[in-house]
Amino acid sequence: MNAGSARNSTHDEGQGQSIWVFIAAFVALAVVGLAALLIFGTPSGDTRSTKTASDVVPEHGSVTTTSVSQGPSGLGTADSSESSTTTTEAPASSPPSTLPNGDAAPEGTSKVLVTGDSLSLAFQIDPKELGSSPLAVVPPLRAAASGDGSLLAITIDCAQTTREQLAQVSVTESDTSIMVSAVVLVPIDALGCNPTAEPRVLIVPLKRPVGTRGVEVASVGTKLPRIDLKSLSGS
Incomplete structure (x- = not known):
């Protein structure tokens, strides 16, 4: 009778130790996970605050800046490039040539x-x-x-x-x-x-x-x- 009681007591103590080991391991994992979350953050978080000025799209979108040069026939050739500052539209036809002093040539x-x-x-x-x-x-x-x-x-x-x-x-x-x-x-x-x-x-x-x-x-x-x-x- 005394031997059976001793075996039961030893079995209960083993089960109690196993539970505490499990709890300790779980707590340790939770602490490690929380520490990683605090240190490295979450990749799925809100990234809007990390955008630079170049990442932000202007309210009115990109615009086209057009420069006009004189072609061999006297007609304008337009070269377009993307810009986010201003818009310059090419004229329907090239402006008249200028006079030697830089003034605009007479109409026509x-x-x-x-x-x-x-x-x-x-x-x-x-x-x-x-x-x-x-x-x-x-x-x-x-x-x-x-x-x-x-x-x-x-x-x-x-x-x-x-x-x-x-x-x-x-x-x-x-x-x-x-x-x-x-x-x-x-x-x-x-x-x-x-x-x-x-x-x-x-x-x-x-x-x-x-x-x-x-x-x-x-x-x-x-x-x-x-x-x-x-x-x-x-x-």
Whole structure:
């Protein structure tokens, strides 16, 4: 009887020790897990606070900055790049070329050509209004120094009809004179000028001030060879 009681007591003590070992192991694992959580954090937590400025998408999204350069044909070519600061849209067509002094060329200018002491401006024309073979004519011209003498004011009056179109203006400088010429294209069925129409005035820069040089203009009404617009356009 005493031997059986001793065996039961030993068995109860073994079970109690096993339970405490299990509890101690569980607590140890829990402590290790909690420590890891506090030290390393959780990978599934909220990461918004760790974003840098470059990670944040602007409120209005990315925008396109477009730069325009002159192509060989005079038309603008656009190069687009992503930016998050501003938006610059390419114009529908390229702006007119600038004059040698940096000013904008007169309205309707299609090309500015500087050759030596000569400055030539070519202007846009509308072939539909001129017919196939318009007459090239030198219109009435006046030219005088403007401002401090570094600019030239060129006044162009009607040559033959209100439908004529300015095609070219040239200014050639020398040490003693300044020569101004212009060409207008006149349709064959010209109807005459409007006597009350305002003349066209162009302001162009000179390479140096007028000074004592004389200003001359091409002879009024000088007729030049007809221009075949169809052959020029390749049609």
